[in-house]
Amino acid sequence: MLDEQGELRKHVFVFVDGQRARLSNPVDEKSEIYVLQALTGG
Amino acid sequence: MKLFVATRKGLFVLRDSRIEKPHFLGDPVTAVLQHDGSLYAALNLGHFGVKMRRSSNDGATWEEIAVPAYPPQPKSDEKTPWKLVQIWALEADPAGTLWAGSIPGGLFKSGDRGATWTLIDSLWRRPERAEWFGGGYDHPGIHSICIDPRDNRRITLGISCGGAWQTRDGGETWNIASHGMYAEFMPPERRNDPNIQDPHRIVQCASRPDVFWAQHHNGVFRSTDGSKSWQEVTAIKPSKFGFAVAVHPHDADTAWFVPAVKDECRVPVDGKLVVARTRDAGKSFQVLGKGLPQQHAYDLVYRHGLAVDASGKHLALGSTTGGLWISENQGDSWECLSTQLPPIYCVRFAD
Numbered sequence: 284m285l286d287e288q289g290e291l292r293k294h295v296f297v298f299v300d301g302q303r304a305r306l307s308n309p310v311d312e313k314s315e316i317y318v319l320q321a322l323t324g325g
Numbered sequence: 326m327k328l329f330v331a332t333r334k335g336l337f338v339l340r341d342s343r344i345e346k347p348h349f350l351g352d353p354v355t356a357v358l359q360h361d362g363s364l365y366a367a368l369n370l371g372h373f374g375v376k377m378r379r380s381s382n383d384g385a386t387w388e389e390i391a392v393p394a395y396p397p398q399p400k401s402d403e404k405t406p407w408k409l410v411q412i413w414a415l416e417a418d419p420a421g422t423l424w425a426g427s428i429p430g431g432l433f434k435s436g437d438r439g440a441t442w443t444l445i446d447s448l449w450r451r452p453e454r455a456e457w458f459g460g461g462y463d464h465p466g467i468h469s470i471c472i473d474p475r476d477n478r479r480i481t482l483g484i485s486c487g488g489a490w491q492t493r494d495g496g497e498t499w500n501i502a503s504h505g506m507y508a509e510f511m512p513p514e515r516r517n518d519p520n521i522q523d524p525h526r527i528v529q530c531a532s533r534p535d536v537f538w539a540q541h542h543n544g545v546f547r548s549t550d551g552s553k554s555w556q557e558v559t560a561i562k563p564s565k566f567g568f569a570v571a572v573h574p575h576d577a578d579t580a581w582f583v584p585a586v587k588d589e590c591r592v593p594v595d596g597k598l599v600v601a602r603t604r605d606a607g608k609s610f611q612v613l614g615k616g617l618p619q620q621h622a623y624d625l626v627y628r629h630g631l632a633v634d635a636s637g638k639h640l641a642l643g644s645t646t647g648g649l650w651i652s653e654n655q656g657d658s659w660e661c662l663s664t665q666l667p668p669i670y671c672v673r674f675a676d
Contacts, residue, residue: 286374286408287394294372320372 294322327675329357334667360417367412390439405429416470418477426467445496453520457487460523471529483527488519505555509543525568526628536577540570558607563594569631578606583626598622600656616659629671643669
């Protein structure tokens with residue numbers, strides 16, 4: 284999910300407890316992390 | 326006859342005019358290479374980036390190998406992210422070293438069959454790279470890697486848009502090698518700048534390696550002095566725009582092109598898909614359409630969508646609208662294998 288610069292890939296979205304999140308967002312033991320692959324195309 | 330066909334939705338293999346069950350169905354395959362009993366495929370997965378696969382049993386099973394990666398990007402004004410976008414060229418030299426050309430413009434090599442890759446820093450750190458730009462993609466890319474059959478330390482690259490670059494010492498040092506090309510779309514004072522040229526594809530004649538052919542954004546060019554200088558070939562017809570070129574491995578005067586109307590209208594002229602062939606070093610061209618669609622054809626043939634085999638007799642042609650044709654007589658006539666494959670990125674004959 285991360286590229287060689289340690290950043291989230293272009294078409295991958297992460298949500299923490301239902302909110303769009305960055306990699307720097309804090310999480311705790313109860314956090315629900317949801318990873319979405321967002322890409323369209325024929 | 327065996328042919329690899331890399332497409333937007335998988336790697337297809339054509340064996341004796343039959344298309345076999347695809348590998349990596351659904352996944353974009355941007356490059357394929359057969360070398361020393363192994364097959365290599367470069368995938369470009371929409372979500373998870375570039376992946377590399379290798380097979381040692383002719384595609385029965387595949388294993389994941391390392392992906393070329395850029396080093397940590399230093400803080401600077403550079404707009405190009407140091408991130409692998411796509412493998413655009415994959416070649417092997419006789420010593421077994423693999424070479425991979427990429428978007429955004431890095432060249433990588435592997436001496437261990439893809440277990441590890443090294444960025445060729447000497448090219449990546451050239452200050453001229455700051456002037457390169459993307460042509461059709463967001464960032465510049467290396468699409469052609471020509472390894473001199475006389476001396477595998479001599480390598481010539483084609484870059485869109487960064488001209489041609491050449492090393493004579495295996496990648497230690499590099500020189501610009503696109504003098505003579507011109508770019509009509511640039512400001513007049515930069516028109517002849519070799520470092521911003523857009524050669525869409527560069528090929529080298531196996532038996533006369535001082536001869537190169539290029540299908541450039543603005544026309545067809547040929548070099549007879551090992552890429553030191555290039556001369557335009559103006560006799561190309563029916564048009565001078567296109568992406569693909571193939572050169573006969575044993576006859577440097579014979580080459581094939583697939584012209585399209587122009588850069589603003591990337592379809593065959595008059596709806597007729599044709600291949601242009603010269604047998605006299607570009608003085609004259611034959612327009613070959615027998616067996617190719619001659620009405621309502623809107624096929625475009627990408628950089629690696631035209632290939633010639635080691636004999637120089639067989640040609641393969643693959644289009645963005647999924648058409649696949651082969652010729653067994655140097656293009657005089659064509660046989661259609663399919664008109665409904667996924668968009669074709671690359672055709673390549675097996676050894």
